Amino acid sequence: MKAVVKPTGRLEGTINALSSKNYTTRYLLIGALADGTSTVYYPAHSEDSDAMRRCIRDLGADVQEDDTKMTIRGFGKHPKHVKELNVGNAGAVLRFLMSTAAFCPEVTFINAYPNSLGKRPHDDLIDSLQQMGVQVEHNEGKLPITIRGGHPRGGKITVSGNVSSQFLSSLLFMTPLLEEDTEITVLHDLKSKVIVGQTLEVIAQAGITIEASDDLMYYKIPGKQKYAPQEYVVQGDYPGSAAILAAAAVTNSDVKVLRLAENSKQGERAVVDVLRAMGVNLTHENDVVHVLGNQTLKAGEFDGDHFTDGVLAMVAAAVFAEGTSRFYNVENLRYKECDRITDFVTELRKAGADVEERQSEIIIRGRPQGVAGGVEINAHYDHRVIMALTIVGLRSEQGLIINDAHHVAKSYPQYFDHLLSLGAQIELVKE
Ligand SMILES: O=C(O)C1=C[C@@H](OP(=O)(O)O)[C@@H](O)[C@H](O)C1
Ligand SMILES: C=C(OP(=O)(O)O)C(=O)O
Structure with missing residues (x-):
């Protein structure tokens, strides 16, 4: 699908935030790791949540669903001995399930997206699993990956947090089920540290x-524990909503996004403060973010590691700010669905933005007068690149054509419908 994004002066209306991707993957997983039946209310429906649902079913969970909820009868620490799993393009699903797969004799994670997830590194988690006596066959740390487990051992293990927090989260989900106690020491830095708080929060809920x-x-993790079956309610998603809020910030707008909890543990909650610091007129009360955009933004400097999945949308807003903005401490954006520094900067430049990359920074010299547009954009298989370039297209002189825009469905299948309902001029062309 192509998205033909046309210049749009005004956005107006109210939308319900989509459900959180990162809470949905976590609740489905701990539902599967429980003995008994858990209920997840308002789960996200996207390619990534579908991937988690499909894989836990393949591993033996019984998943039933209706309009508002999923019920999951879990398999505890005894997943079915499945031969193959297809996680689609979902990094978190792959990494979380690599540890679960250590309870199986032999599982191969196939390489369904060679140009996206297929390029992402998993060495650090492979190394930790090997410390636990699990054999891992891999293609230089990348997919396809075969896990030969059965009886993973606890004890003292290390994991590097330099590339992704998902490796640590994966081990935190699995180690409580081991016979022995486990001690985990994180080596180097821990990137996306805030999201580990979400992992600890849901684990405690169980x-x-x-x-x-x-x-x-x-971390000290006592062994022989069991996940209790529980009822979970998924909150609204900040990373996806960040793109709607940024679109409202760069246009004349009166936009409300509902279901965004002020006390959320999602790091991307910080995008509200980022937009505020950029001078955007907004309020955040009673779980509603209300943007009254007047197209005026000022530049700022931000540590992007606090809101990793919201960085691209905030960079898109900064493209139109007065002054030079800098998003720093974002090197691990290079290891996501695409290289979210080099590939993203390439597409922004095509659109007419004045941007520069450093190894761990994106620098934007703002153009409040707007950018030229009038070109075709490569999505690089990345939902967040698609969302961010759409924002830029809305405030370009000639619009933008975003190729392969269907990949937005990885996390936010309703993105274009939500923007259309706010009055965005976007034509979706099936190919
Ligand atoms: O734990 C998670 O669910 C996620 C962690 C983050 O990844 P990194 O830890 O690799 O930055 C984030 O970008 C991703 O969308 C989801
Ligand atoms: C990086 C992302 O997801 P994942 O790592 O789960 O593929 C994302 O949603 O932006």
Whole structure:
């Protein structure tokens, strides 16, 4: 599908935030790791949540669903001995399930997206699993990956947090089920540290005990624990909503996004503060973010690691700000669905933005007068590139054509419908 994004002066209306992708993957997983039946209310429906649902079913969970909820009868620490799993393009689903697969004799994760997830590194998690006595066959740390497990061992293990927090989260989900106690020391830095808080939050909701150091670099996990079946309610999604809020910020707008909890543990909650710091007129009360955009933004400097999945949308807003903006500490954006520094900067430049990359930074010299547009954009298989370039297209002189825009469905299948309902001029062309 192509998205033909046309210049749009005004956005107006109210939308319900989509459900959180990162809470949905977590609740489906701990539902599957429980003995008994859990209920997840308002789960996300996207390619990534479908991938988690499909894989836990393949591993033996019984999943039933209706309009508002999913019920999951879990398999505990005894997944079905499945030969192959297809996680689609979902990094978190792959990494979380690599540890679960250690309870199976032999599982191969296939390479369904060679140009996206197929390029992402998993060495650090492979290394930790090998420390636990699990054999892993892999293609230089990448897919396809075969896990030969059965009886993973606890004890003292290390994991690097330099590339992704998902490796640590994966181990935190699995180690409470082991026979032995486990101690995890995180080596190097821990990127996307905030999201580990979401992991610890949902694990605790299922009655599991983990002792974490204040800096989240060291953990003691008693063995022989069981995930209790529970009822979970998925909150609204900040990373996806960040794109709607940024679209409202760069246009004349009166836009409300509902279901965005002020006390959420999602790091991307910070995008509200980022937009505020950029001078956007907004309020955040009673879980509603209300943007009254007047097309005026000012530049700022931000540590993007606090809101990793919201960075691209905030960069798109900064394209139109007065002054030079800098998003720093974002090197691990290079290891996502595409290289979200080099590939993203390439597409922004095509659109007419004045942007520069450093190894771990994106620098934007703002153009409040707008950008030229009038070109075709390569989506690089990346939902967040698609969402961000759409924002840029709305404030371009000649619009933008975004090729392969269907990949937005990885996290936010309703994105274009939501923008259309706010009055965005976008034509979707099936190919
Ligand atoms: O734990 C998770 O669910 C996620 C962690 C983050 O990845 P990194 O830890 O690789 O930055 C984030 O970008 C991703 O969308 C989801
Ligand atoms: C990086 C992302 O997801 P994942 O790592 O789960 O593929 C994302 O949603 O932006």
